[in-house]
Amino acid sequence: MKFSQLFLPTLREAPSDADTVSARLMLRAGMIRKLASGIYEWLPLGLRVLRKVENIIREEMNAVRGQEVWLPLLLPKELWEETGRWGVYGKELFRLKDRKDAEFCLGPTHEEAITDLVRRDVRSYRQLPLMLYQFGTKFRDEIRPRFGIMRAREFLMKDAYSFHADEKDLESYYQEMFSAYKRICERCGFTYRAVEATTGAIGGSFSHEFMVLAEAGEEEIAWCECGYGANSEKAECVKPAGSNIADAPQKPVQEIHTPGLRSVAEVGKFLAAEPASFIKTMLYVADGVPVVALVRGDHEINEAKLQAYLGSATLLLANEKTIIEVTGAPTGFAGPVNLKAKVKVIADYAVSCMSAAVSGANKQDYHLTNIVAGRDFTPDAIIDLRMVAHTDACVKCGKPLQFSRGIEVGHTFKLGLKYSTSMKAVYLDAAGKENLMVMGCYGIGVSRIVAATIEQRNDENGIIWPLNVAPFAVAVVPVNMADESVRRTAEDIYRQLRERGIDVLLDDRDERAGIKFKDMDLIGIPYRITIGEKNLKNNNGEFKARWEKNDQSRLIPIDAIVAETVAIINR
Numbered sequence: 213m214k215f216s217q218l219f220l221p222t223l224r225e226a227p228s229d230a231d232t233v234s235a236r237l238m239l240r241a242g243m244i245r246k247l248a249s250g251i252y253e254w255l256p257l258g259l260r261v262l263r264k265v266e267n268i269i270r271e272e273m274n275a276v277r278g279q280e281v282w283l284p285l286l287l288p289k290e291l292w293e294e295t296g297r298w299g300v301y302g303k304e305l306f307r308l309k310d311r312k313d314a315e316f317c318l319g320p321t322h323e324e325a326i327t328d329l330v331r332r333d334v335r336s337y338r339q340l341p342l343m344l345y346q347f348g349t350k351f352r353d354e355i356r357p358r359f360g361i362m363r364a365r366e367f368l369m370k371d372a373y374s375f376h377a378d379e380k381d382l383e384s385y386y387q388e389m390f391s392a393y394k395r396i397c398e399r400c401g402f403t404y405r406a407v408e409a410t411t412g413a414i415g416g417s418f419s420h421e422f423m424v425l426a427e428a429g430e431e432e433i434a435w436c437e438c439g440y441g442a443n444s445e446k447a448e449c450v451k452p453a454g455s456n457i458a459d460a461p462q463k464p465v466q467e468i469h470t471p472g473l474r475s476v477a478e479v480g481k482f483l484a485a486e487p488a489s490f491i492k493t494m495l496y497v498a499d500g501v502p503v504v505a506l507v508r509g510d511h512e513i514n515e516a517k518l519q520a521y522l523g524s525a526t527l528l529l530a531n532e533k534t535i536i537e538v539t540g541a542p543t544g545f546a547g548p549v550n551l552k553a554k555v556k557v558i559a560d561y562a563v564s565c566m567s568a569a570v571s572g573a574n575k576q577d578y579h580l581t582n583i584v585a586g587r588d589f590t591p592d593a594i595i596d597l598r599m600v601a602h603t604d605a606c607v608k609c610g611k612p613l614q615f616s617r618g619i620e621v622g623h624t625f626k627l628g629l630k631y632s633t634s635m636k637a638v639y640l641d642a643a644g645k646e647n648l649m650v651m652g653c654y655g656i657g658v659s660r661i662v663a664a665t666i667e668q669r670n671d672e673n674g675i676i677w678p679l680n681v682a683p684f685a686v687a688v689v690p691v692n693m694a695d696e697s698v699r700r701t702a703e704d705i706y707r708q709l710r711e712r713g714i715d716v717l718l719d720d721r722d723e724r725a726g727i728k729f730k731d732m733d734l735i736g737i738p739y740r741i742t743i744g745e746k747n748l749k750n751n752n753g754e755f756k757a758r759w760e761k762n763d764q765s766r767l768i769p770i771d772a773i774v775a776e777t778v779a780i781i782n783r
């Protein structure tokens with residue numbers, strides 16, 4: 213491609229609402245433009261990268277026997293009602309009506325659509341296993357679209373779905389898919405971790421997220437050298453070896469007047485007590501039923517763990533009315549001792565080891581001290597109920613956990629029977645008996661990968677593409693187009709590289725060399741061949757990788773430069 217013919221509107225400054233390095237660089241490099249909040253246009257340079265990522269993914273999906281399909285974006289409400297997700301998906305779902313008032317949504321994910329397709333055409337165990345995948349636009353009305361294309365409302369996803377005769381077959385296929393995802397991350401040049409994750413709105417029993425390590429990541433992951441990794445919502449806390457309550461001196465519970473003091477911080481200051489000596493008492497309503505959750509004052513409750521334990525479809529913080537009904541006191545004075553109503557009390561492991569705890573007295577303006585778990589109150593269950601903390605150890609090996617920010621680029625789920633049950637996707641086994649299909653689903657954010665790559669690979673001058681996804685592998689830069697022999701040499705190298713199948717960009721503009729170099733650095737082409745009058749007199753061209761400093765460039769004889777460049781690229 214010749215620069216003069218390329219629609220590549222680079223910018224010196226990014227628009228002021230660009231909120232991450234990748235968003236700024238993609239806009240400046242002329243890869244994307246913003247049409248509206250969370251809605252972007254892909255320009256030729258951006259699309260070249262997107263297509264390269266897409267092809268890597270396609271190759272890896274085909275390698276695990278996937279077959280590509282293309283499903284509609286416009287999906288009828290009836291399908292979504294079969295699984296109940298028309299109701300639970302909430303405001304993220306773009307909904308619309310046709311001229312006859314029939315309701316549709318724009319697909320945010322395609323479990324319903326694919327399960328419908330497969331249940332209509334797969335009858336026999338002989339047709340299983342089956343893996344179908346697609347590249348398609350997804351629509352999600354995100355609460356907070358941000359970070360450019362990273363959290364957009366319209367974006368490109370690869371979604372794959374596998375159908376199996378039994379759990380065992382899903383299990384072994386899941387491992388294959390897991391390896392395919394790892395290869396995708398490696399081919400995209402990522403520093404990443406595959407971590408255990410919660411299943412969220414997609415559902416199912418088990419999932420992994422593929423997290424690209426970057427400060428701009430919206431999620432925090434906990435990981436360990438031993439190989440353990442989980443997103444911080446899913447990360448398990450070590451169960452204390454035993455309780456030390458028996459050894460500790462136990463004083464009687466004491467009621468203290470704490471007028472208007474509600475939070476751990478306020479009461480802690482008043483009593484000169486550490487947060488770790490508090491029991492935080494939280495009230496929730498799970499599927500309409502109030503429950504009490506207890507965590508230590510210096511810990512954070514993990515609502516996902518509570519909900520998973522309760523197995524409830526919904527979990528909401530209780531309102532003031534419920535709090536008064538259950539505790540007998542207004543917000544801020546709840547505690548595990550003397551609750552007014554009979555409710556389920558779930559405590560974190562750490563709470564069950566406390567011997568002189570402070571908590572609310574279930575009485576306005578009063579707290580209790582010297583509370584002993586097991587003596588003064590008995591939880592209905594003692595579980596891992598808190599968020600992992602930065603001081604925690606790895607559940608697998610006991611070494612200190614490490615924490616990083618991560619961008620979720622992919623998510624693999626063992627769905628099990630969730631969709632085949634509600635949508636009746638069945639097959640006949642060898643004995644002619646009807647069975648439910650066992651499913652897996654595997655998403656990857658194709659457009660998000662492009663932004664994540666830039667987050668990991670950039671410097672003050674611009675993007676630094678890894679070769680596998682670079683829009684062009686080589687830039688040929690004649691420093692002066694007016695010089696006949698410079699121009700001819702550059703054009704000749706350009707032509708030869710093209711003939712060898714290399715993606716090459718010739719900067720044939722009548723611009724100063726400085727401007728050309730700046731643009732090439734901004735758009736991040738991995739290798740640059742510069743042809744200038746001085747070097748050409750000695751029959752040399754200058755070769756430099758994007759990640760090398762200017763003084764690291766080297767001279768290569770003109771008649772060897774094409775062969776050497778090809779060798780470096782194919783290395």
Ligand code: ATP
Pocket residue numbers: 321352354361362363364365367368369412414620621622623655656657658659660
């Ligand atoms: P997130 O937690 O970031 O919202 P998710 O759990 O909703 O992601 P999935 O439903 O698992 O995401 O979708 C599969 C993949 O699609 C994600 O791993 C991510 O790479 C990509 N993705 C999800 N939402 C967006 C979005 N709004 N914009 C761009 N890519 C997205």
Ligand code: MG
Pocket residue numbers: none
């Ligand atoms: Mg989401």
